[in-house]
Amino acid sequence: MDVVSPELNSLLPDEIMDTEAIAMEEELPVEHLAAPPQSEPEPPQVPMETEVPEIVSLCPATTSMQMSSASTDAQCSTSSGTQLLLAPSGLITSTTMTTTTSAKTTGPAVTQNLPKISRVTVPANHQLIINKVASAPAADGKSPGTAVLKPEGQKLLVAGLSKTGQPIMLALPHTWNKPATTQGTGDAKAQPTQIKMLTTVGKPVIAVSSASQLMGGSSTLQAQQLKTLQITKKPTVSTAGPMITKLIITKALNNKGLSSPASVAPVVTGRVVTQSTPVTPPRTITIGETSTVPQNTSGNSKVAISPLKSPSKLTVVSVASQSPNSPQKSVTLPLNVALGQQILTVQQSAATSPAKAGTSQPNTQTVKPVQTVGGVGTSQFKTIIPLGTPPNVQQIQVPGSRFHYVRLVTATTGSTTAQSGGSTNTNPSIQQAKPVMMNAAVRMSVPIVPAQSIKQVVPKPFTSAAQVVTTSQTPQRLIMPATHLPQIQPNLTSLPPGTVLAPAHGSGNMGYAVLPAPYVTQIPQPAFVTLTSSSTFSTATPIQTQARLSLNGLSTSEATSRPRKPCNCTRSQCLKLYCDCFANGEFCNNCNCVNCFNNLDHESERLKAIKACLDRNPVAFKPKIGKGKQGESDRRHSKGCNCKKSGCLKNYCECYEAKIMCSSICKCMGCKNFEESPERKTLMHLADAAEVRVQQQTAAKTKLSSQISDLLTRTTPAVTSGGGKLPYTFVTKEVAEATCDCLLEQAEQAELTTQPQAVAERLILEEFGRCLRRIISFAGKAKTDCPINC
């Protein structure tokens, strides 16, 4: 495993990961916009339910001109929604762009320098409402290097001040306070809602646009909100010419539906820590520094995201190569923003003013490490990906949560097709940037994304080795091109825990298959995982049963330490929730099931089954036992049990099985699983007694074993080491047999006298102690009698 170099490490802001304290358990409102209200009284009790697919779109802009005029050719087209933000006059060096599934919605960006705002109101809620804009030049959106400001009515959220004191604002769309309106053609109904974070720092602008609808498809994206924005840049100079590294992070809260690939980013590198919407509990997204864009003309792009503890935290580091001729733009921008509870931190690499085109600085560095920091407050998740390494890997991992994606991406080739919307991209730099942008697509739609996004990416065949950088502390999950399954659009928020996108078996490079995290977890996790081919990956990897991920209130560590019971399904093909493996988002392995389809060989069927389950119950794969804020005592079944005959005191009862008491949600009859229930107390007492007995037995065995082991280890070396130890190998076979005989005799006596097991064990141990004393005594005597090792 590579170690992050001190140089890179020093670039990582410590505070970036300091987001542990941020509450993340809110139920993002958008999640249910398109779905009926949850009937569960306390959804937050189920940790996993709080997760919402996080869509992070990294949309680099090579230049302002390129981006703003990308209505026809840009991967990241501007949407009709709110576009850019504000920045000090002349400070904005680039425009932001919003990726949408419907490229048709591309609209001109209105540019406006901040100083031109004639009036700004500052409500108590920290909203700045720009009531008037002096002018809106460059209505066509082709004014590069100009700050874009929404016309009158534009709302800005004062995010806070950066370290340098510059205000950071979030630009809200006009429609911020109202639901997204239907827009677009076809199925793409969602209107992108954008929030932009700006900094008035006299440095290259950082713009954050909300995730627009990343996926078209049949799904309706009703509400999408931009989370936070962040930009980092690291001046990189290519011999061929300047390159622009621009990062746009978008997040769509709506997890439903997506089909079209939407976003593309030429070069993206950054760190995304968390995200949050202005209207929801705080989240922070931090973008790390970008790394040098490789000169590799192959267009390798890599995205590495390391896992984080919190589901709401996300670390993303991506790097994409650009064409040698693409202009490079470096932005160094120290930024530390506190937005309410939200923390936005951006760490800069060596400060560099916006890159200058035509920089002649030769960059012979073919491989530049990409640093990914995912851990909270620590660098444990740092990952380095050598960009120079051939196959590209994009890795997206949402900690704690169920989605960990890694996608192998290769440089685009001349055959790169136009992006969604039918637009044709002739801009080389943009084309190459496409591969990088699959984050949003991937996260939004598991199976679907691939199709279109693949076109953009042009993944390298799996025949070439791919490298995935993983950290030693946390397993990495892989997402790889898989079979195109456009018909399946599972709701990612409800996918089984740890679900991972994996390549379809025997399929082409497109599409994704859903893998349970445990499956991927067990893939050998060396510093680099080389994938030789998709088929190899699909079939060769041994599937080892993995523990459940944070199921039923159990921590991951608890779960991992407990082997899962093999299922015995015979009729469900392990593709229904009857199967515990399937229900837990795991592949069957070492099970006794018959005609099992819960494996990689039947990923398409599995995906369909998952979708079917989600159709029936959107939270089918979420833990049934929510963990209360105050600990285990607050754990309860999310739906409650329906027991009728078991009195809820047998494992038939899910509450009892989870070792929790029934609650008011339960519909059980004759329930005895409540606090004051004498039956329950009796059972608990018996269970405790049994457990104690087992522990005692275990301890006795351990002790005995330890003593024997210790005895052997002490005596054997004594033969050669001499010193104060016994000189002889006195524990001979005969001695051992005699000792065993003594112990057996003691056991028999205890049995004959009907002694309790605990007493019997004690007697045996005492006998063993006597044996040891005799042995030692004899050995010591032997030593005295024969000082010389004889």
Add this chain to the structure above:
DNA sequence: GAGTTTGAAACT
């Protein structure tokens, strides 16, 4: 290990 019981999941 076979058969029964049980309740969640699936189906109607």
Add this chain to the structure above:
DNA sequence: CAGTTTCAAACTC
């Protein structure tokens, strides 16, 4: 949403 069926785990012998 309620009733029924299916299913696999839990349980009993």
